[in-house]
Amino acid sequence: MQDNNTELSVSTEVLEKMAEIAACEIDGVAGLTKKSIDIKGAIKNMNAFKGVKIENISGNITINIFVTLKAGAKLRETAEAVQQNVKEKIQNMTGTAVTKVNVEISDIDNTAEQA
Numbered sequence: 001m002q003d004n005n006t007e008l009s010v011s012t013e014v015l016e017k018m019a020e021i022a023a024c025e026i027d028g029v030a031g032l033t034k035k036s037i038d039i040k041g042a043i044k045n046m047n048a049f050k051g052v053k054i055e056n057i058s059g060n061i062t063i064n065i066f067v068t069l070k071a072g073a074k075l076r077e078t079a080e081a082v083q084q085n086v087k088e089k090i091q092n093m094t095g096t097a098v099t100k101v102n103v104e105i106s107d108i109d110n111t112a113e114q115a
Contacts, residue, residue, distance in 0.1 A: 019063050028073030065101065
């Protein structure tokens with residue numbers, strides 16, 4: 001009998017891109033802020049600045065996301081919407097539990113077109 005069990009592996013870079021897309025879907029988010037990461041990560045990925053940092057420990061995912069909000073956006077409501085959307089999208093697409101989504105509001109974009 002043939003065993004059809006397969007294993008899914010998603011790279012950290014793909015998870016980061018998925019989180020970025022999910023965050024930018026929220027009204028009030030102008031984009032992600034490029035935050036510096038640790039030097040080990042910079043050497044490994046050849047990219048010292050990222051708007052999303054993913055930690056996958058024993059199959060549990062923690063996401064740190066750094067956002068720029070549009071001027072006039074409600075901080076708490078927008079951050080909570082980002083947390084919820086990022087968590088749902090990653091869990092639905094990967095089937096892996098997202099244990100925590102930390103949102104850091106790093107900047108306000110006064111030039112972003114307000115909805």
